[in-house]
Structure formats: C-alpha cells, structure tokens
Amino acid sequence: MARSVLVTGCSRGIGLELVRQLAASPRPPLHIFATCRHPQRPGGKPIRAILHFAFSLADTVNLPSIQGAVQAVGYHLKDQGLNLLINNAGISSHATLHSLDSQEMLDVFATNVVGPLQVVKEFLPLLEQAAKGTGKEGLSCSRASVINISTKLGSIGLCPRVPEAPMYPYRASKAAQNMVTRCLAAELQDKGILCCAIHPGWVKTDMGTEQALLTVEHSVRGILTVLASLSQESSGAFLDWEGNSLPW
Template sequence: MAALARSVLVTGSNRGIGLELVRQLAASPQPPQHIFATCRDPDGPRGKALRELSAQHPSIRLVQLDTVDLPSIRRAVQVVESCLEGQGLNLLINNAGIGSHATLQTVDSQEMLAAFATNVVGPLQVTKEFLPLLEKAAKGAQKTGLSCSRAAIVNVSSKVGSIGLCLRVLEAPMYPYRASKVRGWGRRWGPWRGAHGTPPPTPGHPSPAWSSKGEHAERQPRLCPCSTAGQSPFPTSTALQLQNVPLPPTRTQLPEPSVVLAWPCLFQAAQNMVTRCLAAELRDKGILCTAIHPGWVKTDMGTEQAPMTVERSVQGILAVLGSLSQETSGAFLDWEGNSLPW
C-alpha cells in the first residue's frame, strides 16, 4: 500500500489521538518521509512520550508550535520548510484543541473568546500560515484530483458540534465548544456524559475543573470524549495578534468545578463551517479539506468510560484519510468513513 503522504504535520501530538496518529504513521509499512509532530512544549515533561517515540523513528521531527501564538506558528513554518528542502507539505492535521463545560448560567465572554481562539482561530491561523507549503505540494504533485497524498487539510472535529445532531444531546449544551466546532469538548464529568449514555456525575464528585490536555495541565480545560488531543488552551498577549480581545481568566479567576459545566460545542460548529469554507476556496488549488470525528476514545480526556481505544480510532481515521478524494472534500466524516450532518 502506498504511503498516505510524503509529509504530514500533526498539531497537539504529545498525547492522546495526536500522539497515536504520529505513532501509527511512523510504524506503517510505508511511512511518510517527514512526520512533523508539534506541540507547545516538546522539550518539557509532557513531551516525554513524544520524544521517546521520535527516538525510535528518524522520520519524526519534533516542532514547537503553539496554535494560538502567531510567532510560534511562523517559526514552525520556517522549520518545516527547511526540512522539506523545496518541496511542499502534503497533509496538515489540525488536531489540537481545548474544551470547557460552561452552561447558559455560567458561561462568560472570556471563556467563549478563549475557546474560539484555540478551537477556531488557531486551526485557521495554522492553515493560513502553512498554506503556501500546501499549495507548493499540490502544484508539484504528479497527479490530478484531490487526495491526502497530493495536498490536504484535515480538521479533527466532533459530532457534538453538529447542528443536525444537537437536539439529540440536549443534556450537553456546551455553548463555547459547540460554537467553536460547529467541533466538540467538555469536562470529564460534565453533562455530556449523560448525552453519551453514561451516568451523570454525582453531587460532590471530586471532579477537577481543569486537567491535563496537551502539556499544560494547570491551564487546560478537560475535553469531552468526542474531542481531540491538543495544547495551548488560552491565547497569550501576542496570540494571533488579535486586537481588543480580552485574555481568558487565570486559574485563580475561574469558577469552582461545580459550575464549570458544558458550553464548548458552539465552537465545534464554527470550526466545521471553517472546514466547509476552506474546502470550497481551496478545491481549485488542488487542496482537499475535510473534518473527521474520531469517536469517543479511551484517553485521559475521554476517560475509561469511553467505548473505543485510541488505537482503534486512529486506525479508522488513517483508513478514512487514505480513501479521501474530490468527492469527499468538504465532507464531515467519522472514523469509519460515515457521513455526518453538519
């Protein structure tokens, strides 16, 4: 079987689905020549597993990239461009993201803006900065049509951000998350658990409001089982050079765990709209764009309640990516290749 792509970049690759994507890509019979595994702090303690993996596979290159820090993104582009030596980037997988579970009663503008910056603006900015390398790959490919082996952008999303499915999960309003994806996230013991058929939290459950996703546990909201692994929960003062956007609250300013519930799905919806717009705009440039729902996966974020292992989810995702074509550009698919409503 031919390689999925000559070069692949995965954001949020220090744990969970991102780490497993890098692992399976490197271990495949015909691995990509270049696998750029990015995260916010690859040299820190939460990058240990990724460093150990890269030591086993010369094709893996660790790259520092904070998806809400524009200078960081641009430095990563320079590193990748140097490694590619005049060739383009074939496949960009936007996997990094964050979540929170604020309700209508507890959500505030700072949380919404933080989630929007990370889950919508972040992937869009990463795509924008890497677009010249994607265009170079598309132009240089000795093939027609759309595919991951030519040039593609894959946004790891969630069906929790589906407007068409939202009425089936009323237990999980997740305002910021659904809006940003419209892609899917939330707290480990947030209302989404009932939405997925698992028991709701009991009163007084010692659930932390914030937990480890990516490499900054003290700053990262816990994701819901439909979400992606990633990093960089909040924008810094230079993040994306957004003007007049207030910084998110610090840990000490955040509400108590009992009130940090479920609002994130709004942003899932927004990111899905970005996917559709990118697919329409980039089709004529030879760049495929699609959104993938990985399922509810047994990761630190998905918890042991999840029905699926990360290995199985990623096996499915990679099989789907290998089958993408012009007909599926702009589609919203799950890890088995089933079409999902936007």
C-alpha cells in the same frame, strides 16, 4: 499515504497516537512533523521517543510560534511542500448557560477556531507547493490536504438528538470550525487542496475520559484508513472515524 504529514497537539491523546501509528506503518511518511506547544516538558517525551528527527514547537494560538514551525518545516522539506496537515489540537469546556463566562468562551474559540485557521493560513504556501509538485491530478491526502479534527457535538443537524450537556463553548466552537472547513474546502479545491472534518468518535483520552467508548488506538486506526480513502468527492465532507457521513 502522504510523503509529509504535520499534526498539531501531539503531546498526548489522539495527536500522539496519530504520530505513533503513522511512524509505525509499513510505508511511513518520509517526514512526520509532530508539533506540540511544550516539547521539552514531560508531555513531549513520548514524541521524542517515537521520532528521531526534529519536531517543531507550535502553540496554535500563538502566531509567531506557528510561523516558527512553518519555517522549520519548510527548511526540512526543501521545495517539496507539505502534503497533509492535521489540525488536531483542541480544548474542551463543559460550561453551561449558568457557569460560562466570556473569557472561557473566547479561549475555547481561540484554540478550536482561530488557531486551526491561522495554521492553515500560514502553511498554505507549503500546501500549494505540494499540490503543484506531486504530479497528481484530483484531490487526495497524498497530494495536499487539510484535515480538521471535529466532533459530532459540533453538528447542528444532530444537536437535538445528542443528549450531552450543552457545553456551549466547545460545541459552538466546533460548529464554527466546521464552517471554516466548508469554506476552506470551497476555496482551496481549485488549488488542488482537499479539506475535510473528521469526528474521531468518543475516545478514551484526557478529554474523552476513561468512560469513552473507543480506545485511542481504535479511533486513530479508523481515522487513518478514512484519510487514505479520501478523494475529490470527499472534499468538504464531515465524516466519522469509520467513514460515515455526518450532518453539519
């Protein structure tokens, strides 16, 4: 699909499975950069087992950490640039109107909105390099793209019909991340970089819990199929793991 892929938040859950399936695919990307904030802790062990080459440390709310990852990735890629950036790292919060406090709201926004945007800002030179260097026309994940892992809980259009608890910090942060995706899609289109938001479904991970409907393998297989199908027309879209369009 792409020569080089970077995924954030790979210690567990959807990020770890994305890297596992990418590495196991019949034609794997030449470079897979699985980033996580504590690679040497037990949580980093599954990635170390999958990938034989270096992975970069990246705490997505820590600018020097992101910049360190950009340097390491740029060094590995030489002058080829980065084709596919998947902003997957995220945190949830079930705070209600009664229980929420401002610090929790700020922490969730820092991870789900500010972090992914900083990651794109810092990796932009590598994405631009890839967009220019592939010799491809149009937009695609094999040329240059940013995929933000979102959720339908962040859809304002679906809000009255989604019965879950308000989850103010989480839902508001993902709605804000969706706006970031739309703005990036509009701004980066002329640079040859595709941007999309993907809802992975309700997935059995630490965040999704065991009650979720989808296994992580099923969700990620769907996400990777959708990514391979994205084109010029899909830039700025909000899609689920089956490729269905969702209202913003």
